[in-house]
Amino acid sequence: MNILGIAASIMLFAGCGKTDIQERAEQDAVLQLYQDAEAEALLEEVPQEKSELSEQSELSEQSEASGQPEQSLDEAVGRQVQEKLNADRIIPEQSFQVTLNDWGEVEFVSYEPDSLEKSPQEDVSFYLLKDEEILYQFPYIGEEHGSGHGLYWNVKFVMFMDTNADGKEDVVIGAEYMTGAGPQGAIPHTVVRIYEDCGEYFAYNGELSDTINGYLPWESNVLAKDVKRLIQLTDGNEPLKDYESYTGKWRVGAGYIAAYENPEPQSRNELTCNIRNGNEFSGSLFTEQGITERIASVDDIAGTIQNGELFYEFTDDGWGGTGTLHLMFLPNQINVEVLDYQMAEENASGYGISGSYELTIRE
Secondary structure (H helix, E strand, C coil): CHHHHHHHHHHHHHCCCCCHHHHHHHHHHHHHHHHHHHHHHHHHHHHHHHHHHHHHHHHHHHHHHHCCCCCCHHHHHCCCCCCCCCHHHECHHHCEEEEEHHHEEEEEEEECCCCCCCCCCCCCEEEEEECCEEEEECCCCCHHHCCCCCEEEEEEEEEEECCCCCCCCEEEEEEEEECCCCCCCCCCEEEEEEEEECCCCEEECHHHHHHHHHCCCCCCCCCHHHHHHHHHHHHCCCCCCCCHHHCEEEEECHHHHCCCCCCCCCEEEEEEEEEECCCEEEEEEEEEECCCCCEEEEEEEEEECECCEEEEEECCCCCCCEEEEEEEEECCEEEEEEEEEECCCCCCCCCCCCCEEEECEEC
């Protein structure tokens, strides 16, 4: 078009007094010049299109080789529609200055969705910024900028760790949602998403994320260290040696179980755990029978966790009963089995610490 404009200007200044044959010849020359320029532009566009197709093909091959879901080129390389973030929507307590692999020194930003009135299903989003400019946007995990897990509530934690043993730190996020349906609808529940660093983009590992989420009870107080433990147990090559993330009070009781189990259990069971130096355990086990309100307990439990197990012999459960506690530390719950239980002869009620207990909710 620039060439055509210049040629037209030449014709304007030189056209006066020319014959029809001269004007037609000049018009033909200009038209030929324009056609040549247009053809050259088309030739320049073709390699670019081929380059983008090659890049897309390369990304698809990488996704297929790594077992990750295929992403569009725009999603993978983080091309942006917007140029700036709204400062009012940035979540400061979940935004960090980090040095992240080949990305260098960047700011990781957690970004709240627009108001619920405007877009009730919009999910929280995440960015990498450099010098306040958007460097990369992490892909959404659901369709149409949603999550598929309900209404966004909060970002509980962000963690940087190598999840696939490739030497690069990946991004692990715990976001909370509410469904608004059923007895659990108003209870925020944590959903973990794992983004693996693939060099020029991050790939959402849906398979591993779903596996981790499958271990998380709806009401559990999920912490970053719990998810780190689950990733180690699920995808790690070495046995777990550090059990400190189990520290807390584990229970199953009417106040906790009623929202997701029917019928409610008839007893209240609590295991208090305090773990130091990786695997040194101390704590207590308490039970209360729902109907009679009888209680039994084993206090001052102590021992060393080995290969996810702890054995402790007790001599009194409050009713004179004896036995051995077998504690099993599973991915996100603790099971207690009572071995070799002996009831005291004077125990007319028949109650005590016996049987087995599955403790899935941690305060």
